[in-house]
Amino acid sequence: ETGVTQTPRHLVMGMTNKKSLKCEQHLGHNAMYWYKQSAKKPLELMFVYNFKEQTENNSVPSRFSPECPNSSHLFLHLHTLQPEDSALYLCASSQDWGTSGSEQYFGPGTRLTVT
Amino acid sequence: GQNIDQPTEMTATEGAIVQINCTYQTSGFNGLFWYQQHAGEAPTFLSYNVLDGLEEKGRFSSFLSRSKGYSYLLLKELQMKDSASYLCAVMDSNYQLIWGAGTKLIIKP
Numbered sequence: 001e002t003g004v005t006q007t008p009r010h011l012v013m014g015m016t017n018k019k020s021l022k023c024e025q026h027l028g029h030n031a032m033y034w035y036k037q038s039a040k041k042p043l044e045l046m047f048v049y050n051f052k053e054q055t056e057n058n059s060v061p062s063r064f065s066p067e068c069p070n071s072s073h074l075f076l077h078l079h080t081l082q083p084e085d086s087a088l089y090l091c092a093s094s095q096d097w098g099t100s101g102s103e104q105y106f107g108p109g110t111r112l113t114v115t
Numbered sequence: 116g117q118n119i120d121q122p123t124e125m126t127a128t129e130g131a132i133v134q135i136n137c138t139y140q141t142s143g144f145n146g147l148f149w150y151q152q153h154a155g156e157a158p159t160f161l162s163y164n165v166l167d168g169l170e171e172k173g174r175f176s177s178f179l180s181r182s183k184g185y186s187y188l189l190l191k192e193l194q195m196k197d198s199a200s201y202l203c204a205v206m207d208s209n210y211q212l213i214w215g216a217g218t219k220l221i222i223k224p
Contacts, residue, residue: 100165
């Protein structure tokens with residue numbers, strides 16, 4: 001595997017379910033990100049981890065719970081979601097966080113549908 | 116508030132040139148990025164500008180004017196595979212990327 005991988009690619013879940021999204025980066029980067037992408041809207045930054053420590057939480061509802069066990073893996077735990085949470089969830093990584101010019105590499109995303 | 120504006124959709128002809136504009140108002144500036152995103156795929160990095168001027172990379176060029184809060188992405192010799200969304204993003208003073216909603220570029224034969 002190379003780059004940034006995400007599983008599953010597609011997920012349909014009911015509002016009472018609990019599921020987790022997984023992201024893995026094979027680039028040796030120190031920073032990882034979760035974004036939400038809704039149709040015709042800008043990418044919304046949800047969480048940032050730098051060296052496994054959470055540095056940003058952009059007022060994300062508690063029904064989204066991130067976990068970063070090491071610099072290569074990032075999870076997003078989902079529970080009691082709402083239909084408006086249906087979106088594409090993108091994971092990204094960069095060499096560092098807090099430096100200019102540090103481009104982010106994205107995974108293919110998980111298309112989440114909440115029914 | 117912070118804001119990135121770019122056109123929602125543009126159409127161009129194969130072989131032609133197209134310019135996609137981006138204007139921004141952000142809290143601080145640590146550079147501007149352009150990404151390409153094909154439908155159903157991950158965004159991929161195209162260019163980064165932090166100083167004023169033009170950066171050329173093959174068929175793609177990106178321009179920045181910090182005083183005007185303005186950038187453009189120039190695509191030359193358009194190919195059908197260039198049909199995609201183009202995302203403009205500015206890194207603010209907190210090193211967070213502020214994203215535009217993207218410009219969907221449609222290439223016609």
